Amino acid sequence: MPSDLERAMETMIVVFHRYAGREGISTTLSRRELKQLMETELSSFLKSQKDAAAVDKIMKDLDANGDGEVNFEEFVSLVVGLSIACEQIYQIKQKQTLGQKKP
Numbered sequence: 001m002p003s004d005l006e007r008a009m010e011t012m013i014v015v016f017h018r019y020a021g022r023e024g025i026s027t028t029l030s031r032r033e034l035k036q037l038m039e040t041e042l043s044s045f046l047k048s049q050k051d052a053a054a055v056d057k058i059m060k061d062l063d064a065n066g067d068g069e070v071n072f073e074e075f076v077s078l079v080v081g082l083s084i085a086c087e088q089i090y091q092i093k094q095k096q097t098l099g100q101k102k103p
């Protein structure tokens with residue numbers, strides 16, 4: 001039985017390849033594949049990606065090696081960045097909850 005964290009890692013790999021295999025190079029996400037992935041898998045996190053300029057900006061930020069595609073390593077940096085932002089919100093919420101519990 002894989003642990004929660006192992007399952008999370010496997011899910012990242014599976015989701016990446018579900019979109020990366022749609023067109024062109026099967027080991028990377030094209031701009032369109034990245035857009036499809038974000039619209040489907042990150043719809044509640046990234047509402048602003050609906051506008052094309054936002055997708056271009058995210059694509060440019062992620063494309064560390066400048067080949068116009070997003071590989072798994074570059075994709076992981078998006079997931080990590082979003083996870084860090086979410087964890088910060090989680091911490092704020094926790095502090096608020098603890099604050100409310102004080103007499």
Ligand SMILES: [Ca+2]
Binds near residue numbers: 068
């Ligand atoms: Ca790249």
